[in-house]
């Protein structure tokens with residue numbers, strides 16, 4: 001009897017421990033991402049200052065800003081790739097899964113590259129943060145956020161960046177952005 005109770009207590013303890021570890025990990029990941037985004041914002045602020053002082057022309061400012069954003073995304077993609085290879089090397093995912101995820105990442109990269117600098121600028125303005133990777137899309141059972149996360153359709157706020165589904169789908173699809181640009 002006592003052995004059984006002890007076993008149950010041990011299992012409960014392990015489950016709670018696993019949950020705590022998982023949460024801490026997620027929190028740490030979110031925090032480091034936020035920090036990165038803030039850092040990039042500082043880069044942009046510095047660029048904005050140079051433009052405001054007249055040291056950079058508008059065109060120069062725009063060009064450099066686009067490069068900063070592109071490098072940022074490319075770095076992100078490379079980091080994501082590195083995480084996947086780490087998971088594979090630790091045996092946490094199988095070769096097939098690894099290839100599928102890599103393919104997903106490549107698709108995301110292609111989607112990102114399809115966006116012209118002009119479209120990106122408008123999308124960025126609407127999305128309000130730097131980590132934009134694609135136009136928003138509504139699928140039959142999911143919606144794709146501008147941060148590249150696929151959310152189930154019933155999810156109201158993106159599980160990664162917390163952007164609101166209604167706002168994102170109403171303002172950040174390719175169609176919306178192209179319409180805005182053709183109005184100018």
Ligand SMILES: [Zn+2]
Nearest residue numbers: 145147158161
């Ligand atoms: Zn998102």
